Each structure stands twice: as structure tokens, then as C-alpha cells.
Amino acid sequence: MGGAHIFVPSVRSKKALAMKKRIRINGVITVIALLLVAIFPSLFFRRHAQPFPDGVMEIFGIALILLGQIFRVSARGYKAEHSQNGHSLIRGGPYKLARNPMYLGILLIGLGVVLLLFEWWTISIFLVFFIIRYVLLIFKEEKQLLILFPKEYRDYCAQVPRILPSLNTLFNKDISEYFPLKLSWLKREIGPIFTVLFIALFLESWEDIKAEGIRAYIDEVMFTGATIILFIGLVAYLSKRTLTLERNAADKSKSN
Numbered sequence: 001m002g003g004a005h006i007f008v009p010s011v012r013s014k015k016a017l018a019m020k021k022r023i024r025i026n027g028v029i030t031v032i033a034l035l036l037v038a039i040f041p042s043l044f045f046r047r048h049a050q051p052f053p054d055g056v057m058e059i060f061g062i063a064l065i066l067l068g069q070i071f072r073v074s075a076r077g078y079k080a081e082h083s084q085n086g087h088s089l090i091r092g093g094p095y096k097l098a099r100n101p102m103y104l105g106i107l108l109i110g111l112g113v114v115l116l117l118f119e120w121w122t123i124s125i126f127l128v129f130f131i132i133r134y135v136l137l138i139f140k141e142e143k144q145l146l147i148l149f150p151k152e153y154r155d156y157c158a159q160v161p162r163i164l165p166s167l168n169t170l171f172n173k174d175i176s177e178y179f180p181l182k183l184s185w186l187k188r189e190i191g192p193i194f195t196v197l198f199i200a201l202f203l204e205s206w207e208d209i210k211a212e213g214i215r216a217y218i219d220e221v222m223f224t225g226a227t228i229i230l231f232i233g234l235v236a237y238l239s240k241r242t243l244t245l246e247r248n249a250a251d252k253s254k255s256n
Contacts, residue, residue, distance in 0.1 A: 045203075046119050057115045059227055064112030065200060066231040069193045070179065070238075071105030077185030089149045091156055097165045097178040099156065103134050104163050113200050138162065176241035183239050 037044050046057075071094060078093035094101035110126050145153045169178070186193075201224070 044118050061112040061116030062227050064108045068105040068108030071101050073185050073189045075101035089152050093180045099160050099162050180242040181238035
């Protein structure tokens with residue numbers, strides 16, 4: 001599940017089958033989308049008629065892709081370490097920011113890809129797909145969580161939004177409180193992160209070179225590199241901060 005995950009050993013095989021089915025469905029949808037883009041590139045890819053706003057959108061798109069990846073890595077890693085094999089409701093870390101941080105990560109990555117590559121109107125297509133594919137899935141998962149954690153999950157729902165975080169939480173809490181990150185978590189997800197980023201940047205670079213020439217492309221590479229450097233800096237800060245908080249908690253526990 002993408003939110004406060006559960007895992008009941010007696011239904012382990014059912015969970016595995018459901019996950020495989022979900023992967024197959026997502027794979028089919030991805031292949032269909034790629035085929036449509038390949039067949040009708042002029043319909044979907046953005047025309048680079050206005051370099052300045054296009055450049056801003058592309059940098060913002062890269063930033064959203066990287067931010068979405070951090071959400072997914074943080075949520076997966078935190079769940080793996082705190083779920084107690086699915087017998088407890090996860091409410092800390094990224095789950096303090098949103099009940100479904102993994103799906104929030106997917107939303108940010110998808111919007112980032114659209115801003116980086118495609119025409120504005122394709123945002124509506126992506127949002128419709130996201131609602132049909134994931135929001136309905138979230139409702140199904142919530143019913144299961146209410147059965148397993150009736151009072152606890154209701155209290156959690158009253159305090160934390162489903163997908164979109166509240167601005168109050170974002171600005172009034174230390175980012176490391178809801179973005180714990182460890183390099184070991186990042187290593188497990190590094191393949192998907194680089195795959196998405198490489199494909200998106202390759203397609204965007206190809207379109208830039210065709211539309212504006214190699215010089216304009218080199219200028220954009222500099223801005224892209226700066227964005228990625230900032231991302232690496234954020235990852236370094238979050239991982240160091242997470243390690244410090246864990247050490248402080250361990251020292252406090254020993255002193256008590």
C-alpha cells in the first residue's frame with residue numbers, strides 16, 4: 001500500500017499476487033503511453049518557441065522529479081524499519097506529512113515529467129490517470145486499514161491529510177522530521193531514480209537539440225547540473241540529520 005502500510009502474514013501470498021498484478025497493470029499503461037508518444041510526438045512534446053519560460057518549466061520539472069524520488073525513498077525506507085512486519089500503524093517520518101507519501105512521490109514525479117517534456121494540456125491527462133489509478137486504490141486501502149486499526153486510523157486521518165501536505169506542517173516543522181533519509185535506503189532505490197531521470201533528460205535533450213541547436217542545449221545543461229547538485233546537497237543534509245537524530249534518541253534511551 002502507498003499509505004500507512006499493513007502486512008498480515010496470513011495473507012502474504014495474496015499481497016504478493018496483488019503487487020505483481022499492480023506492477024503488470026502499471027507496465028501495460030506505461031507501454032501504451034510510450035507508444036502513443038512515439039507515434040504522435042508532435043502532439044505531445046512541447047514546442048520550444050519561448051526559451052525562457054520553457055527553461056524555467058524544465059528546471060522546475062527536474063526538481064519535482066527529484067523531490068518525488070526523495071518522498072518515495074523516505075517512505076519506503078521508513079516503512080521497512082518501523083512497520084513491525086505490518087502490525088503497527090505508521091504515523092511518523094513522511095507519514096506525518098501525508099498518509100500516502102509514496103503516492104505523493106508518484107504524483108510529483110509525474111508532474112515533473114510533464115513539465116519537463118510535454119505540452120501543458122497533458123497535465124490534465126496525467127491527473128485523470130492518477131485519480132483513476134491511485135486515488136481509487138487509496139480508498140480501497142483505507143477500508144482495510146479501518147478494519148485493522150479502527151480507532152487509531154480514524155485519529156490519524158483527522159490529523160494528517162490523505163495526499164497533499166498542509167502548508168502549516170511544511171513550514172513549521174524541521175524538514176528532517178518528515179523527510180528521514182538513509183544512504184542504505186537510497187542505494188536500494190538508486191536504479192529506478194536514475195532510470196526515470198535519464199530517460200526524461202534524454203528525451204528533453206533530444207527535443208532541445210532539434211529545436212534550438214547544441215548551444216542552447218549546453219546552457220540548459222548548466223542549469224540542470226545546478227539543480228542536481230542542490231538535490232545531492234539536500235540528500236546529504238537529510239541523511240546526516242537523520243543519523244544525528246537517531247544517535248540522540250539512542251543516547252536519550254540509554255540515559256533513561
